[in-house]
Structures are given as C-alpha cells and as structure tokens.
Amino acid sequence: MITDKKIHRAFGVYGIYTDGNKILVINKNRGPYINRYDLPGGSLEDGESLTVALKREFLEETGFEVKVDINLGIADFMLPWAWNECEFVHHIAAYYLVEVIRGDIKKPHQFEGQDSLGALWLSEEEANINNASPLVLKAFRWLKESVFDPDVEVYNDWEIRM
Template structure:
C-alpha cells in the first residue's frame, strides 16, 4: 500500500482576459507541464503577495500589470509523482490584472523557471486536456464571478510527458 505524501505549493496568479482570450503561459515543468497555466507562482523570501504578483507576471510574460482586484483563494489536489511525493496540494491566490505596458518576451531561463513563453489563448478552446486547474478556475470565475470554497480534487489527473 502506497502512503500518500503531499507537496504544498502556494502562489499568486494573474487573470487577464481581452477579447475572449486569456493570457496564459506554456508550462514546461511540474504537474502542469505541456499545458496552459496562469502567469504567476511562488513568493520569494520577504516578498509580499502583490510584489510577487508583479514580479512573476513580468518574468513569465514580459508585461507589467496593475492589480485591479483580489478575487480570492482556491485550492487543488491532484496526483503527482515527484521525488517521494504522491500528490500536490496547490493553493492559489487569484488577482484580476490589467496590462499597463511591456510586451511578450521569451522568459529568461533559470533554475525553477516554469514558463516557456506566453500567449493569448481563446477561452472557447480551453479544456481540461490542455489547461491547468488554475486556468479552468479562471474561466469558471469569468462565467460565475465566484471562486467557491471547496477544494477541487483531480483524482484522474494526467501529467503530460515532455513529448
């Protein structure tokens, strides 16, 4: 019998929608590899939520943003085999953001960089097969204006191989 062990990931994420397209990144590591994800990520030591939001968004997309609203927090649990870990418990703080300046860039690649570039992706083409749970939650928020309080469990989650 396998004992479950969890990796807790906490991060801040920006939701930006224009003309029914969501600004997403192409994920290149972790449980969302080869899927679209929201720009954002974990905080650095001593960094506030908003400082982290601004830094992560710029690092992954090339855009500076104005944070318009804190939408709330959601958490997701899904299987992920990594080191001695069997599951990830991802806690995400969502912000509605507006682009202020900048432009798409190729993200600087460094250890821990999980973005392989950003793009506008039509929300009508987002599915559970091509997107992270965070992107799915962002679309749900746009449709309902609610995040909900229940944990979202993805028991059948498939981590896509690197091709």
C-alpha cells in the first residue's frame, strides 16, 4: 500500500470484447497508459450510469456499439504518475464482458478528452508490461484462468512511455 505519496484516484468502466484468443484494445494517446494498449472504456460523465458510460466510451473509442453482458468485478491498480500535483494514480476499474451489436473498427473522432488513437486486436502473446496497461494484462489473466483477482496491483517501477 502507498501511504506517503499524494494520490490521484481515478474510476472508470472498461469492456472486454474477444475474438478467439484476442482482445479488442485501444492505443492510448494520453494518461498513465500513453503509448500502450488499453481496454476500451473510461470515466463517467455527470448523470451517467456505469453501463451507459461503457457503451458511450466503447463506441467513441472503437466504432462498435455494444451490449453489456456481465460485470466481472472491480480491480484497482496503483502506479507512479505525476499529474495535477499528485505522484501516484490509484486507478479503480469496473470490468464488463461485452458483445458487439453493430459497427466496425474505425479511427475515433478526435476531440478534447479523447484518449484513443484507434482500436485493434491483441493476443496474449503480443501483450506485455512494456506495451499494455495493467487492465489489459488482468483481462488476459481472466480469460486464461476464469478467475478475477480483486487484490490491488502496485506497479512501483511503472514507466510513462512518452
């Protein structure tokens, strides 16, 4: 546990959509996971429910309209990130399994706050700590083991890839 640092707490909703042994991911262009693959999803806007936020974020970041199947659980991650006078981020993530209703992968519309450069398919063999967020790595563990470990994961040596 990190107790001697100023910590920014961030909460978001994230969807896992699979095709065989691959997960649909986005290429992040900002935040602590910049220049890494991350799960589609993000923060709630005022008045949004968890599933409405997930559907909006998924569509904005990937081009897919989704149906939310099941809440897999909540996970949290702590890692160094100098932002807004904070030294660490405590990222709390609600994971959902989703199905695509319609759409195609398309380059997302860029607007203030958009943090996706586009979506692509990623296999577990291609994912590692140097190119993927902790959220993606946990999603692959869930797919492989069918177990969702709720314990916090602390990445003291996390590198921001500018």
